[in-house]
Amino acid sequence: MLVRRLSILATISTLLFTPQAISEQRGMHMGGKHMRGHMDNRLSEGGRLYDKWWQEYGLKKPAQTHPAYPSKGVNKGASTWRCKECHGWDYRGKEGTYNKGSHFTGIKGIREYVNTSPNEIMRILKDDNHQYNTVMRDRALNLLARFVANGQVDTTQFIDDKTAKAKGDIRIGQHVFADKCVRCHGTDGTDINFKDSKNPEYIGTVASKNPWEALHKIYNGHPGSSMHHMTMHNSNIRERYKIGLIRSNEPMPSMRFKLSSEGIKHLLTYMQTLPAK
Numbered sequence: 001m002l003v004r005r006l007s008i009l010a011t012i013s014t015l016l017f018t019p020q021a022i023s024e025q026r027g028m029h030m031g032g033k034h035m036r037g038h039m040d041n042r043l044s045e046g047g048r049l050y051d052k053w054w055q056e057y058g059l060k061k062p063a064q065t066h067p068a069y070p071s072k073g074v075n076k077g078a079s080t081w082r083c084k085e086c087h088g089w090d091y092r093g094k095e096g097t098y099n100k101g102s103h104f105t106g107i108k109g110i111r112e113y114v115n116t117s118p119n120e121i122m123r124i125l126k127d128d129n130h131q132y133n134t135v136m137r138d139r140a141l142n143l144l145a146r147f148v149a150n151g152q153v154d155t156t157q158f159i160d161d162k163t164a165k166a167k168g169d170i171r172i173g174q175h176v177f178a179d180k181c182v183r184c185h186g187t188d189g190t191d192i193n194f195k196d197s198k199n200p201e202y203i204g205t206v207a208s209k210n211p212w213e214a215l216h217k218i219y220n221g222h223p224g225s226s227m228h229h230m231t232m233h234n235s236n237i238r239e240r241y242k243i244g245l246i247r248s249n250e251p252m253p254s255m256r257f258k259l260s261s262e263g264i265k266h267l268l269t270y271m272q273t274l275p276a277k
């Protein structure tokens with residue numbers, strides 16, 4: 001994965017290739033199947049940029065508050081540069097779960113841009129309102145635009161807005177979880193703690209408190225993640241690493257096209273039964 005990260009940085013820094021040329025260059029000696037895999041990865045990479053894009057690419061995080069962030073909002077600094085901070089984990093902005101509370105901005109969602117032209121979306125990302133051209137190169141903006149056009153999901157198919165409960169089948173979800181998540185997160189999802197021992201946050205916590213964020217991360221992965229630290233500091237993970245179940249620099253994988261949307265719905269439903277603290 002380090003290699004992948006480096007190659008991304010290299011392509012960004014040279015700016016010599018259009019995204020099309022990059023994919024042609026990489027896909028040149030591959031069959032159609034591999035080529036498709038590559039396109040899938042790009043959609044998820046765009047999804048990770050919707051989140052903490054600076055973390056995905058190892059860039060410095062913005063010091064200023066985003067120019068479009070409304071003065072009535074309560075957040076400031078780098079977090080206001082995450083697309084999700086204004087448009088929501090459910091992509092519905094003020095029409096969705098950010099219709100009130102500490103993330104309220106009154107800004108609309110991006111659902112109307114599903115299946116529209118990535119070029120038009122790129123233009124929006126570079127306009128005076130967004131100014132993302134000041135922090136990311138065209139290749140990254142193109143990935144973001146493709147995510148907006150073709151990578152969003154309708155979260156109401158997965159999660160009930162009123163109850164925040166996922167709509168799948170716990171028993172089926174348990175199998176999916178065992179197959180795709182346990183080797184890193186552990187049998188009850190508590191081997192990776194996103195916060196600290198005093199105030200723990202596990203995948204069970206995220207799935208119950210913010211299933212929309214969990215869904216986004218299941219589809220796209222987690223920006224700039226790596227198992228490296230955990231293979232050294234968590235004894236359960238270290239054991240599984242030693243027998244070859246985990247690679248040291250392995251990131252949190254994207255489940256886009258690895259699972260069906262039904263499979264993801266069942267998985268999220270099971271995750272809501274896991275310990276939250």
Ligand code: HEC
Pocket residue numbers: 049050066067068069070080081082083084085086087107108109110111112113121124125129130132144145148
């Ligand atoms: C600080 C707040 C903020 C952030 C962060 C932000 N946007 Fe926006 N975005 C806006 C505002 C304001 C509008 C204009 C909405 C309107 O016309 O009412 C908008 C509009 C859009 C639209 C057009 C929506 C429509 O239906 O007109 C798209 C697409 C979009 N943003 C994508 C993104 C993406 C992708 C990111 C992350 C790279 C992002 N935005 C980050 C504030 C933000």
Ligand code: HEC
Pocket residue numbers: 177180181182183184185192193194201203206213214217218222225226227246250251252253255267271
């Ligand atoms: C190869 C190891 C690996 C696998 C497999 C894996 N994850 Fe992760 N996951 C991670 C890492 C590493 C992080 C980031 C932890 C960090 O940096 O705090 C993460 C983060 C997450 C987060 C983000 C939590 C937050 O609050 O930011 C969620 C949700 C999540 N994983 C769910 C899953 C689910 C569901 C599966 C199975 C489909 C899964 N993961 C499979 C390694 C993995």
